Amino acid sequence: MANEFPENRERTANSRHANITSSLDLSTSLDHSVQTRIFKIIVIGDSNVGKTCLTFRFTGGAFPCKTEATIGVDFREKAVEIEGEKIKVQVWDTAGQERFRKSMVEHYYRNVHAVVFVYDVTKMASFQNLKTWIQECNGHGVSSSVPRVLVGNKCDLFDHIQVPSNTALKFADSHNMLLFETSAKDPKESQNVDSIFMCLACRLKAQKSLIYRDVEREDGRVRLTHPPDPKSTCPC
Amino acid sequence: MESWKSHVRAELFHRDCRQRDPFSGLFDKVSRLEEMLDFHIKLWQSSSKENSNSTCPNEGGTLYLRVNEVEFLNQQLKQKIADLTSNIYLKEAELQYCHSQVARYRTEAVLLAQGASCLKSDLEEYEYQLECQSKELTALRREHSTLTEEMATTKLQEEELLERWLEEKKQEAERINKHNATQERWQRLAGRLKKRYRGRSRLPPCVALAANTNNSSDSKPKQVEHLASSS
Numbered sequence: 001m002a003n004e005f006p007e008n009r010e011r012t013a014n015s016r017h018a019n020i021t022s023s024l025d026l027s028t029s030l031d032h033s034v035q036t037r038i039f040k041i042i043v044i045g046d047s048n049v050g051k052t053c054l055t056f057r058f059t060g061g062a063f064p065c066k067t068e069a070t071i072g073v074d075f076r077e078k079a080v081e082i083e084g085e086k087i088k089v090q091v092w093d094t095a096g097q098e099r100f101r102k103s104m105v106e107h108y109y110r111n112v113h114a115v116v117f118v119y120d121v122t123k124m125a126s127f128q129n130l131k132t133w134i135q136e137c138n139g140h141g142v143s144s145s146v147p148r149v150l151v152g153n154k155c156d157l158f159d160h161i162q163v164p165s166n167t168a169l170k171f172a173d174s175h176n177m178l179l180f181e182t183s184a185k186d187p188k189e190s191q192n193v194d195s196i197f198m199c200l201a202c203r204l205k206a207q208k209s210l211i212y213r214d215v216e217r218e219d220g221r222v223r224l225t226h227p228p229d230p231k232s233t234c235p236c
Numbered sequence: 237m238e239s240w241k242s243h244v245r246a247e248l249f250h251r252d253c254r255q256r257d258p259f260s261g262l263f264d265k266v267s268r269l270e271e272m273l274d275f276h277i278k279l280w281q282s283s284s285k286e287n288s289n290s291t292c293p294n295e296g297g298t299l300y301l302r303v304n305e306v307e308f309l310n311q312q313l314k315q316k317i318a319d320l321t322s323n324i325y326l327k328e329a330e331l332q333y334c335h336s337q338v339a340r341y342r343t344e345a346v347l348l349a350q351g352a353s354c355l356k357s358d359l360e361e362y363e364y365q366l367e368c369q370s371k372e373l374t375a376l377r378r379e380h381s382t383l384t385e386e387m388a389t390t391k392l393q394e395e396e397l398l399e400r401w402l403e404e405k406k407q408e409a410e411r412i413n414k415h416n417a418t419q420e421r422w423q424r425l426a427g428r429l430k431k432r433y434r435g436r437s438r439l440p441p442c443v444a445l446a447a448n449t450n451n452s453s454d455s456k457p458k459q460v461e462h463l464a465s466s467s
Contacts, residue, residue: 037423072401072405072406075408104406104409107409107413
């Protein structure tokens, strides 16, 4: 019995040490797992408005020489860092032609985090069809809290512009969207293209932070785990 | 009527019937006789003025009439000769013109014959070409039908491939959506675990130790299970 005490003490110490080590491991692994979040952003619009080029410009940093009609969907990813957090922006480049998308529409809108509506500034019809795209988006139960942006592509074709900026701006305002007019082809507009997706990523990050706070409230502890950083690195 | 007169009359009638222009000889003769009669009357009148006292024509008068008649006939013949000569010149000119025309037409005929032979050879060539082309057309039609069939097969294959591709894309999209959902669920779970761990690490060491010793090994899975079920 006399020998049992030191043994017990030693065992307790060992178990404490093991607990601390396992807790540290758990903390590290949790930190690691929480690091990379995925934001699913879908890009929709009429065929031949430049959805593929836009997504390629954002993810690949270049303008594709030759593109063909997207069949179904193309997945593109880009890892970005916002306020020290690594985020994976998962861009779904959807097909514009009805025959290439009809069986996939449900998958586009499932758990989508943000929607990018694209139109061609040199084609009025593509702008007029935006209503249909928005209706389709709403019809698939995409919440109004899901951020949406409007992108007018092919701004480099100055002489052929059919959609005036004012009209597009009014439309974007009426649907509570941000408007970007850009060109995937023009290398000078590259930053503008990036800013479309980065802006969405920032908004999504801000939204997600709020959700986490809500989760904490549910636990009965109202506490901000991520105090706002005065030196914010958000590109918005 | 005397027989010789009726004979002459009948012969004349036959002749006139045979002629293209019936009775033209008679009319000519009558007009010539009338002409001669006028001439004789004129001569008679002029000679009667000169010899008003003589009542019947003598032999000299008959000669005079004869001479004048011959002269008149001579004049007429001269006129006729002149007319015929000019007519001959005219005919010669016409003949020359006809010769030139004949020569021209002959040249033209030669040229036309050459053209015809050329056209004939062309026609033969074209016929040969047509035959070749018709054969080629038949071959092309056959090829076209083969190609059309192949195209239909290819289109069918393309449709099938497209469907397969779409199906694969659909599956990929489903997989990615599932992965996203799992990732999101895991992150939420990991976030809660992390917060729970932080809250636990802030407790006084003795409480934490008691909690650790009480729960020792099975506490974490329970938490995980609890969180997983709540999420």
